[in-house]
Amino acid sequence: MLDAVLERMLFGLTDEHVIVEPVSGQLLHPEALVAFERLREAAREAGFEPKVVSGFRDFERQRTIWNGKAAGQRPLLDSHGAPLESASLSERELVFAILRWSALPGASRHHWGTDFDVIDAAAVPEDYRPQLTPQEVADEGVFGPFHCWLDERIATGESFGLFRPYGRDRGGVAPERWHLSYAPRARELDELLTPAALRRLWREQGGLELCDTVCANLDEIYTRFVRVPAECYPQNCRLDN
Numbered sequence: 001m002l003d004a005v006l007e008r009m010l011f012g013l014t015d016e017h018v019i020v021e022p023v024s025g026q027l028l029h030p031e032a033l034v035a036f037e038r039l040r041e042a043a044r045e046a047g048f049e050p051k052v053v054s055g056f057r058d059f060e061r062q063r064t065i066w067n068g069k070a071a072g073q074r075p076l077l078d079s080h081g082a083p084l085e086s087a088s089l090s091e092r093e094l095v096f097a098i099l100r101w102s103a104l105p106g107a108s109r110h111h112w113g114t115d116f117d118v119i120d121a122a123a124v125p126e127d128y129r130p131q132l133t134p135q136e137v138a139d140e141g142v143f144g145p146f147h148c149w150l151d152e153r154i155a156t157g158e159s160f161g162l163f164r165p166y167g168r169d170r171g172g173v174a175p176e177r178w179h180l181s182y183a184p185r186a187r188e189l190d191e192l193l194t195p196a197a198l199r200r201l202w203r204e205q206g207g208l209e210l211c212d213t214v215c216a217n218l219d220e221i222y223t224r225f226v227r228v229p230a231e232c233y234p235q236n237c238r239l240d241n
Helices: 004-010 030-045 059-070 091-101 144-155 183-190 195-205 211-216 218-226
Strands: 050-054 115-120 179-182
Touching: 030 050, 030 115, 030 144, 030 179, 030 183, 059 091, 091 211, 091 218, 115 144, 179 183, 195 211, 195 218, 211 218
Parallel strands: none
Antiparallel strands: 050 115, 115 179
């Protein structure tokens, strides 16, 4: 059984473990913030301006996103980012379609504050509204040059412990080049997130649409969409790398 304080942090039931990133106003884990500030300093020297556009997200916010997609009230996308018609899908197909782009409440890495989405603010006008789409972050996209630069930093271990948990398609979450994670702390939390803990959470919190279908397929969901394999983490998960 998890410690009560740690469990609330793990599932996004508290924001006591996060602080404000002053430029964006987003909430990050303090260690992730230090890593991001160091990355931003290096990026500025290369002509980029990394900006966090989505940091900590609590359980309730994630449940709202999930339930909205389950009810057809929010856009549902296929693997290429094109709209899907939810009414034509079985419940199982609907669950897996949602999971392609949105985490289950309680299973989002954004709950931890170690994970956040970034753009290159230097590449767009101040009033630009990022969509976080594959087109934006493709090599030829508006944020492509920044991500190509970041690719090199991650590959050479010069990203201050930050990496992409969804950098490639492993048959679960769609690739999210914009999603960064502070590996040292995130890996510890990742190991605590189990199917049994998630089932207990949903039973206690309630209000999760398609919960029966999710629970019936949870072993597959956990493997494909929740747990990031150990080999995907950087070898040297330290801030001073």
